[in-house]
Amino acid sequence: MPNIDDFIRPKEWVSDFVTDIGKVLREWGKDKYLPVRQNIDEDWKHHKIVEPLLKEVLVDLGINAAFFPYEVGGTDIPDVCTLICILGEEGARIDSGFTVACLCSVWPMLPIILKPHRNMKLLEEFGPKFCGSELYVGCNAMTEPASGADIENVDRMQGRTIQTTAKLDGDQWVINGHKIWPTNSGDTANLYGVVCTTKKGSTDLDDFAFIYVPADAKGVSVGGPYQKAGMAADMNTDIWFDQVRVPQRYRAHGPGDDLKYFKEMITYGNMATAAMCLGVMKNVYEIIKKWTTERIIAGKPLKEHSMVAAALSDIAINIEATSAWIHMYAREVDRPDIYGTNPWDDTLVHKTRGLSTFACKAVEKVCSSAMDYMGSYGYSREFDLEKHWRDSKMLGLWMGGLGLKQMENARYWYELETL
């Protein structure tokens, strides 16, 4: 009898080891998360349930450490993009909001973790904290009140709208600015990766700076959590930086390279988003398969009606297509030696924008279509579909939103010159 493990996953690219890590997360979710999944919405403000669970995954299951080098206490698992996709998929099958909180912990560290551009000095400083026995969480602070999309739209805006400034004063950066929305903001994060400009209004790409700021640095303050339609396990707040001083070495790399590896981070964000869409769709498949098998309408199981079978087929097709596409691109990101494209190249940013667009549209369609055939039951909290339906909308809104994703994808395939 086919199940979620029968959808495409190329065994020659996804090692048994990485598949097993995904299974560990799946089992953990079954035992620890699913019993409380329906209570997470009420936990949005204080994260009394979420925070201990975050510790179990990031610390006890070793998900933070999976990405860091051995020398600083990590387990340095290879094929990072594939690993992120498996974690994103397995996690989002349980809860995409919780998964984004987990994955965003290490997301801002990628510019200094990924090979061949590791910054060992910073890793020696921050790595042991991420890999230790206490919960230590990262947060990627890009979005500002004026426009999140403009900040991610580096090719056209060239950083000129970034309002958060970093000025060098002796051997310290002085940071001033206001970020909104970042995953793990509020009281969750211990370390921010902050997108700054060293010269407000500049279009010189060398002025783009990515600087690490400990959450307890003097001058950092946060607002209260936003109440959202879903994704309650992800905390999102304002963050203010007022004359915050950090050592000069906290800049990820330096002029030019900060932007280069920021772009790589965007590619990973697109891939993780697509993987989360896949995980949600797989859980929706499980829910709708059970429902349409057990629900008897007009004397036979609901799935045996031709209109329903057509909708069920569409759900399976969307899962197959998304999964195949994810693993193909993950391979391109992980193996530049075979495909000849650096993971920080615009080509991969723009192509993965297309994958992310496809996956975000697919997951919305899948959730909505499943609800069509569960009727009012699908809309009730008891059957979990409505949670995925609410959460899945967000998967398309972050990372610059659908407009930017499509525009950047068209930019590559059609060589757009003005958009």
Ligand SMILES: Cc1cc2nc3c(=O)[nH]c(=O)nc-3n(C[C@H](O)[C@H](O)[C@H](O)COP(=O)(O)OP(=O)(O)OC[C@H]3O[C@@H](n4cnc5c(N)ncnc54)[C@H](O)[C@@H]3O)c2cc1C
């Ligand atoms: C749950 C959640 C988690 C988040 N996590 C993070 C995080 O970890 N870090 C972080 O920094 N931010 C995060 N965000 C913020 C999110 O990334 C931004 O909201 C998003 O990038 C869009 O920015 P915006 O809301 O300012 O939209 P805007 O910039 O106002 O854009 C609105 C719409 O216009 C479209 N658009 C923009 N430019 C163009 C154009 N030239 N042509 C056509 N359409 C265009 C956009 O694509 C978008 O659809 C998160 C938000 C939420 C809700």
